[in-house]
Amino acid sequence: MRDITGRNALVTGSTSGIGRATATVLAGQGAYVLITGRDQERGDEVVDVIRAAGGKADFLRADLSDASSADILAELALDTAGGRIDILVNNAAIGALGATAGFDEALYDNHFTLNVKIPFRLVGAIAPTMVERGSGAIVNITSMAGQFAIPGMAVYGACKAALGLLTKNWAAEYGPSGVRVNAVSPGTTRTPFVAPLGDALEGLAAQSPLGYVADPAEIASAIAYLASDDASFVNGVVLNVDGGRTAI
Template identity: 60%
Template sequence: MTGSTALVTGSTSGIGTAIAKELAQRGAHVLVCGRDAERGERVVGDLRGAGGRADFIPADLGGGAAAAKDLAARAQRVADRNVDILVNNAAVGIIAPTADMPESGFDAAIATNLAAPYYLVGALAPAMAETGKGAIVNIASMAGEFALPGMSVYGATKAALLFLTKSWAAEFGPRGVRVNAVTVGPTRTPGSAELGEALDALAAQAPAGRVADPAEIASAVVFLISGAASFVHGAALSVDGGRTAV
């Protein structure tokens, strides 16, 4: 991946940070993106300290289309070239019964989880296609494959992202851009910590019987980006401990 530029949204913590580290270790210039500048600069410092190349771009993708288009433009300016790798990882996980879902929560989930990836791909994939190469990985969830109480909005956005993965594979694949997804199961991150024992209970239902480490998700993402997955288009790689299989 040496010489490539990778934009990883939501990469100031958790899964996104793990992905950024893996890509930097493989020689990519990683554009770390998130809302928290302090955390972002800390991640960049860690990547550079390990010998990688990285820059932080502040962005709040809760702004939907406008925020995504602005991020795409700034990413190209910071890198001084086109983006070769896009990882749509940023997400808002609003958990609430349908009757209690606040409009602000619904709107935030649609903007961050669905509109932002859509418009980032629209802004960046055409340039990838012009060069005849590129890789996009969408971070989906097992919540987009089967129903979980209180996760109707989050699950709907992730189900839509899985469909978009296939649609973009059909649209951009013939021009050299591979688009795939990773469907994530229970993972130990700062964001999932608020679930407490419920996270472990959910993980216990899977054959693996445990919660994933972010590095395990990152390994799957790196595989889909790498040349080892050169014949993989439109796939949804389940990294959920086997939960959706059984």
């Protein structure tokens, strides 16, 4: 098992799904994990699970609805973790299906705020503190929808494509200072986030060579790898964890 004891991790959107699985894995490997989300009860429940297993975690409530909320979270996280965040996982996201024509403008803006602006602000606030120490790992969660067309996912896919390119730019910007920036691009994964897809989820999964819907823990394992010293020479990579879907 990887040992990241003594490191502090901030995982956004970590009260369910891939974020929760990632927080649990990182805590199991010795990190002190800051759980974030909008629901206090769900956040407390994740913290209780981690602590019951012998890990260290606290919950920071954050709605991440605008730039100022990201700035507030960054400041609170740094204060809570003693001024040091070693691992930042940008996982919080929104995704809605819809045709381009008639797509609600407010919903469009919400997508780009949470999926692009919030990671941008968090990296801008936290990466410089990593640069000062000469080390740190940032992992962004993109999507296979940001790499090829999926009907009805134009807005969500555009957001994730933007985050993928930001990952590469940040890797170039912060890499010389010892801060690695990578991304994980999940395929179909069984989370509350994709529950609205219903039976269509199985159909999407069937298009990949492995042909099944992933468990969040399978994605979390890849995220934890990129956050660890095992990936010490990995920088600027978008790692596809999609059962081979982008390989065909």
